[in-house]
Amino acid sequence: MDERVREHAEVLVDWSARVEASDDVVLSVGPDAHELAVAVAETLGERGANLLATYGSGEITRAYLRAHDGDFDANPAHELALVENADVYLSLGGGRNTSATADVTGDRRRAYNEARSEIRDRRLGTRWVSTVHPTRSLAQQANMAYEEYQEFAYDAILRDWESLAEEMAQLKALLDEGSEVRLVSRGTDLTMRIEGRTAVNSAASVAYDSHNLPSGEVFTAPSATEGEVTLDVPMTIRGESVRGVRLEFAEGEVVDYDAEQGGDVIGEIIETDDGARRLGELGIGMNRGIDRYTDNILFDEKMGDTVHLALGRAYDACLPDGESGNDSAVHVDLITDVSEDSRLEVDGDVIQRNGTFTFEDSEV
Amino acid sequence: MDERVREHAEVLVDWSARVEASDDVVLSVGPDAHELAVAVAETLGERGANLLATYGSGEITRAYLRAHDGDFDANPAHELALVENADVYLSLGGGRNTSATADVTGDRRRAYNEARSEIRDRRLGTRWVSTVHPTRSLAQQANMAYEEYQEFAYDAILRDWESLAEEMAQLKALLDEGSEVRLVSRGTDLTMRIEGRTAVNSAASVAYDSHNLPSGEVFTAPSATEGEVTLDVPMTIRGESVRGVRLEFAEGEVVDYDAEQGGDVIGEIIETDDGARRLGELGIGMNRGIDRYTDNILFDEKMGDTVHLALGRAYDACLPDGESGNDSAVHVDLITDVSEDSRLEVDGDVIQRNGTFTFEDSEV
Numbered sequence: 001m002d003e004r005v006r007e008h009a010e011v012l013v014d015w016s017a018r019v020e021a022s023d024d025v026v027l028s029v030g031p032d033a034h035e036l037a038v039a040v041a042e043t044l045g046e047r048g049a050n051l052l053a054t055y056g057s058g059e060i061t062r063a064y065l066r067a068h069d070g071d072f073d074a075n076p077a078h079e080l081a082l083v084e085n086a087d088v089y090l091s092l093g094g095g096r097n098t099s100a101t102a103d104v105t106g107d108r109r110r111a112y113n114e115a116r117s118e119i120r121d122r123r124l125g126t127r128w129v130s131t132v133h134p135t136r137s138l139a140q141q142a143n144m145a146y147e148e149y150q151e152f153a154y155d156a157i158l159r160d161w162e163s164l165a166e167e168m169a170q171l172k173a174l175l176d177e178g179s180e181v182r183l184v185s186r187g188t189d190l191t192m193r194i195e196g197r198t199a200v201n202s203a204a205s206v207a208y209d210s211h212n213l214p215s216g217e218v219f220t221a222p223s224a225t226e227g228e229v230t231l232d233v234p235m236t237i238r239g240e241s242v243r244g245v246r247l248e249f250a251e252g253e254v255v256d257y258d259a260e261q262g263g264d265v266i267g268e269i270i271e272t273d274d275g276a277r278r279l280g281e282l283g284i285g286m287n288r289g290i291d292r293y294t295d296n297i298l299f300d301e302k303m304g305d306t307v308h309l310a311l312g313r314a315y316d317a318c319l320p321d322g323e324s325g326n327d328s329a330v331h332v333d334l335i336t337d338v339s340e341d342s343r344l345e346v347d348g349d350v351i352q353r354n355g356t357f358t359f360e361d362s363e364v
Numbered sequence: 365m366d367e368r369v370r371e372h373a374e375v376l377v378d379w380s381a382r383v384e385a386s387d388d389v390v391l392s393v394g395p396d397a398h399e400l401a402v403a404v405a406e407t408l409g410e411r412g413a414n415l416l417a418t419y420g421s422g423e424i425t426r427a428y429l430r431a432h433d434g435d436f437d438a439n440p441a442h443e444l445a446l447v448e449n450a451d452v453y454l455s456l457g458g459g460r461n462t463s464a465t466a467d468v469t470g471d472r473r474r475a476y477n478e479a480r481s482e483i484r485d486r487r488l489g490t491r492w493v494s495t496v497h498p499t500r501s502l503a504q505q506a507n508m509a510y511e512e513y514q515e516f517a518y519d520a521i522l523r524d525w526e527s528l529a530e531e532m533a534q535l536k537a538l539l540d541e542g543s544e545v546r547l548v549s550r551g552t553d554l555t556m557r558i559e560g561r562t563a564v565n566s567a568a569s570v571a572y573d574s575h576n577l578p579s580g581e582v583f584t585a586p587s588a589t590e591g592e593v594t595l596d597v598p599m600t601i602r603g604e605s606v607r608g609v610r611l612e613f614a615e616g617e618v619v620d621y622d623a624e625q626g627g628d629v630i631g632e633i634i635e636t637d638d639g640a641r642r643l644g645e646l647g648i649g650m651n652r653g654i655d656r657y658t659d660n661i662l663f664d665e666k667m668g669d670t671v672h673l674a675l676g677r678a679y680d681a682c683l684p685d686g687e688s689g690n691d692s693a694v695h696v697d698l699i700t701d702v703s704e705d706s707r708l709e710v711d712g713d714v715i716q717r718n719g720t721f722t723f724e725d726s727e728v
Contacts, residue, residue, distance in 0.1 A: 024442040029419045031398060041424040045431030050440035053419040055393045060405040060417055067409030076414035078388040081445035 001039060004154045008131070009039035012090060013047065015161050016129040016205050016213045021048035023087040028056040033094030033133035040090065052082070056091065058100030065104045065112055072115035083122040094133035098141045102239060127206040131157070131213040132298060142294030155289040156214040156299055164216055165203035168286055170359045171218045171351070175199035178346035181222065181282060183307060185342035187230030187246065192222030192282055200317050209317045216287025216302040221318035221325045222279050225249040229309065233335035236295050240265045245334055253277045269311055275328025281310035283333070284344070297333055305339035305355030365403060368518045373403035376454060377411060379525050380493040380569050380577045385412035387451040392420040397458030397497035404454065416446070420455065422464030429468045429476055436479035447486040458497035462505050466603060491570040495521070495577040496662060506658030519653040520578040520663055528580055529567035532650055534723045535582045535715070539563035542710035545586065545646060547671060549706035551594030551610065556586030556646055564681050573681045580651025580666040585682035585689045586643050589613040593673065597699035600659050604629045609698055617641045633675055639692025645674035647697070648708070661697055669703035669719030
């Protein structure tokens with residue numbers, strides 16, 4: 001077995017999910033994530049955890065959803081009982097076709113997800129972590145050769161997470177103390193209020209309220225957004241290519257938008273509900289192991305020298321206890337490159353210029 | 365998709381497991397049983413059942429068991445809760461290597477199984493059915509080409525089960541009414557008591573107390589076995605080739621044995637415990653879709669013109685309520701060909717000669 005697969009498994013089990021002896025672990029395995037699953041099973045065995053493997057196949061989901069009449073039972077007892085009794089939920093993405101469910105209607109998908117909201121909430125109540133095994137289909141989506149993609153993915157995943165967490169803590173401190181963020185770049189001059197909000201140091205570990213591997217971003221929940229922003233990183237959203245999105249905000253809401261490509265999708269998203277017109281997240285990518293866009297949000301939004309903004313739902317972890325932030329049925333991330341002609345200010349002080357943080361400068 | 369895969373799924377869901385709307389179904393998927401799993405998911409969706417897919421991989425089991433220290437937690441809560449809340453448990457066998465767990469020690473395996481006895485009992489309390497997807501590794505084990513093996517497997521699986529159940533009911537009636545069975549063949553003259561025992565008409569459906577697809581046998585729990593038997597169908601037991609087994613019984617117990625090949629394994633089995641010296645099952649194969657041995661007990665023991673005897677544990681379904689039959693940690697089937705020079709008698713009346721039943725004759 002490729003030694004990197006074994007290291008990936010150990011980072012996932014030990015750093016990310018903090019698995020201990022006797023933890024009841026659900027391991028969701030994508031059809032092409034088998035090799036990673038074998039390495040994770042070995043690591044779980046070494047730790048004395050209890051393993052149940054589930055099968056996360058888009059083709060099975062598609063077949064089931066299309067055949068069903070759409071009137072789904074709420075929270076089936078067997079699956080609910082499984083997640084209620086799980087301590088840890090590890091999801092190993094990796095199918096044979098990233099478009100495996102492309103012909104399932106949005107309505108059918110929503111009905112299924114809504115019927116399973118308690119299962120989802122219980123799963124999010126475990127020490128859950130999502131990762132992917134680098135597969136050929138993900139390489140294809142990234143427009144990369146398979147071995148090239150493997151190198152890319154492991155560069156992103158096999159970081160010195162402890163040291164990155166320390167670095168990101170400096171940004172978190174700046175955001176936690178600040179009241180207003182301003183982002184200035186080509187086609188962008190945007191201000192957001194962040195007073196009273198708590199930034200998450202997303203260091204790929206449940207110990208940091210972080211549930212993605214790779215991670216490597218600091219994010220918070222902004223409000224009262226004003227100005228305009230150009231989000232230039234190309235991505236696929238709802239099966240459509242989206243590129244060069246421009247959003248204009250007044251009193252916290254999108255008042256105008258256009259896009260070089262995929263403007264219809266942006267319009268659709270904004271029309272979802274009131275919350276979809278407001279930002280739920282300001283995220284700052286700090287994973288410098290990610291050096292290019294691969295049309296996979298798990299990686300793209302963590303890329304160093306990028307900032308992302310999400311239309312829609314805010315994360316509770318960013319809000320004071322008991323306060324609920326922007327609510328919406330959607331959470332759609334859009335990304336902008338800040339490596340050139342860019343600066344990020346907190347309360348008027350520049351904290352990042354052209355991708356380099358001031359605390360990095362001072363360390364040099 | 366091969367239409368036979370779809371038919372297999374429908375037989376499994378409708379005939380075998382009797383799935384109804386809102387049933388909570390666990391679908392255990394072998395790594396190479398993906399295509400059958402997709403067809404089963406579609407059928408379950410059509411029936412309005414609730415699907416949770418688990419991943420049944422020998423390689424994952426091997427990695428986990430070898431890495432673990434062997435001191436397993438008893439009945440982990442998440443897996444126990446899953447099976448406790450399941451109505452139906454469908455197991456789709458089909459890996460890439462039938463020897464995937466060959467280097468896991470017997471001790472480690474036993475410790476794992478013993479720690480999970482309540483999970484097993486709960487699973488056996490559902491409407492459970494085991495089947496296999498014809499894979500390349502099963503073709504290899506059968507010494508057959510892949511497409512040849514597919515034809516073989518579907519001939520066995522896609523029967524007219526209703527009509528076979530009616531045919532087998534005639535044999536069940538003869539055994540239920542009888543007190544003593546005698547099997548006479550080359551190297552065989554064996555008598556067994558079956559008074560008060562109930563034969564199972566194993567018609568590949570939970571409605572018939574039958575949990576294998578394919579099935580197609582009638583079996584009961586004999587006692588007081590006397591005489592000798594030669595079991596000439598070659599098979600692999602515990603990784604060893606076994607062939608030409610001869611057992612001699614007195615007062616229900618094996619008093620002598622030998623084998624052309626694999627005698628050591630037979631000795632090992634007989635030494636397991638007291639129950640392993642006695643028969644737990646007399647089974648009569650009636651699936652004429654199975655026309656050759658493929659070294660897979662799921663198929664071999666159901667083959668038409670064969671009789672099998674199991675050393676060890678008897679099935680409760682054959683015994684009067686509250687009565688427990690032969691008990692043992694093992695249940696090992698051995699098979700004999702009765703297509704020539706053979707007869708089967710119940711209370712002195714011949715019921716089968718050279719594989720043909722008297723009730724078949726009278727119908728001709």
